[in-house]
Amino acid sequence: xxxxxxxxxxxxxxxxxxxxxxxxxxxxxxxxxxxxxxxxxxxxxxxxxxxxxxxxxxxxxxxxxxxxxxxxxxxxxxxxxxxxxxxxxxxxxxxxxxxxxxxxxxxxxxxxxxxxxxxxxxxxxxxxxxxxxxxxxxxxxxxxxxxxxxxxxxxxxxxxxxxxxxxxxxxxxxxxxxxxxxxxxxxxxxxxxxxxxxxxxxxxxxxxxxxxxxxxxxxxxxxxxxxxxxxxxxxxxxxxxxxxxxxxxxxxxxxxxxxxxxxxxxxxxxxxxxxxxxxxxxxxxxxxxxxxxxxxxxxxxxxxxxxxxxxxxxxxxxxxxxxxxx
Numbered sequence: 518x519x520x521x522x523x524x525x526x527x528x529x530x531x532x533x534x535x536x537x538x539x540x541x542x543x544x545x546x547x548x549x550x551x552x553x554x555x556x557x558x559x560x561x562x563x564x565x566x567x568x569x570x571x572x573x574x575x576x577x578x579x580x581x582x583x584x585x586x587x588x589x590x591x592x593x594x595x596x597x598x599x600x601x602x603x604x605x606x607x608x609x610x611x612x613x614x615x616x617x618x619x620x621x622x623x624x625x626x627x628x629x630x631x632x633x634x635x636x637x638x639x640x641x642x643x644x645x646x647x648x649x650x651x652x653x654x655x656x657x658x659x660x661x662x663x664x665x666x667x668x669x670x671x672x673x674x675x676x677x678x679x680x681x682x683x684x685x686x687x688x689x690x691x692x693x694x695x696x697x698x699x700x701x702x703x704x705x706x707x708x709x710x711x712x713x714x715x716x717x718x719x720x721x722x723x724x725x726x727x728x729x730x731x732x733x734x735x736x737x738x739x740x741x742x743x744x745x746x747x748x749x750x751x752x753x754x755x756x757x758x759x760x761x762x763x764x765x766x767x768x769x770x771x772x773x774x775x776x777x778x779x780x781x782x783x784x785x786x787x788x789x790x791x792x793x794x795x796x797x798x799x800x801x802x803x804x805x806x807x808x809x810x811x812x813x814x815x816x817x818x819x820x821x822x823x824x825x826x827x828x829x830x831x832x833x834x835x836x837x838x839x840x841x842x843x
Contacts (some may be wrong), residue, residue: 541714549620553608556623557583560637562649563603563625567657569601569832570633580605594819595728595838600627606634611670613638613650613702620650622676624665636678638707651709653700654678659716659724659754661831662693675699675710682716682755683831692827694719713718714740720828724753725761725794725823726835732842743774744807746840748820750792751800755831757808758824764789767807768816771842774808791825809842816842 551559558581565575572592578585583605590599606624614621621639626632635655642648653676656663660680667679677700683692686840699711702743727750750761776780778792795801807818818840830836 539666546616546618546643547643549618549640550610551608551621551639551641551647553583553605555634556580556605556608556647559647561637561647562565562653564635564637564649566627566633566635568597568657570597570655571627571629572597573600573603573627573633578603593839594836598629598634599797600629600664602626603627604633604738605626606665607668609668609670609804611674611676613670613674615674619670622653622668622670624663624668626665628819631684633822634665636663636676638676650702651705651707653696654680654709656680656684659772659831664695667697670809671699672702675701676707677711682719683722683829689829692721694718694722718755721791722831723755723758723824723828724835725755725758725824725828726751726753726824726829726832727820727838729818729820729838729840732807732818732840734807734842735808740811742811743809744806746807746818747802747804749800750795750800752795752797753835754798756824756828757797758794758826758828760825761790761794762789762791762825762830763803764820764821764823765805766819768818768842770813771807771809771816771818773806775806777806792825 542639546831560577560579563575564634565796566573585603587603590600604626606778608621608623609620622635624634633656638650638653639647640650659682660683662684664679669677679695679697683691683693685754694715694717698709700707720774730747732746734742749835761793764787779792781788792803820838822836
């Protein structure tokens, strides 16, 4: 009887379900939907601004009421100027990393009237703080404008935006070439996955750059110091001009010297010359001679470039340069 009871217990025990350890529930991804108002009162990690764009702070930047306080800075002609405002222009949401939770994709602007823009993705970290997921794209090279309200995130996590080859300002009606490009997070960085990779030709937009050296004057001779300045014109992309007009605005006392000047057109205190433009994608340098009274010293010689036929500069400061007189 005792043997029967033991066997019965063994059978019943075998029929009972075994206890199964229940794994701890996975931590849900953070909610990365950050309102525009919250972004505008946060410290955000701002990626470095493109080298061919306006200058604004990068790294941890404190925003208040949607903008960041900037200290005005003076920049020499021909170089990217400093922005007067750094603003959060728009925000949209979508699951960029396919973790089941949305992240925030914001358009930041470093602006004067127009300016430089970049699209940046943000998320919440484990502690609830705002962290950057990286820059999606920016206005650099042939891309000079991002439509603030065009940014979208599709079901595959691809960020799309409308981009243009020229940024209008104020009453400017220069034709623009628009296209849609898509970017996705790959190995921790955004890379382009859809849309064109180059801007189409626009006959009304050029990137023709002006640079100048110093105007170096020699020792006094006959009451004057003589010297020359090198002016370089480089065609980078876009409409190719046949000629360029160079407008000089000399300080008082500085005069043209020698007989090798091309035909000159006087315009008040300034004067201009028209010269042949460089071949497409190339550069050409010209030397222009000046004289200044020996008693004068220092100063600056501003120079401006206008293409012929006229096309607007994709990068506005490409058309201006200033030579130091020494």
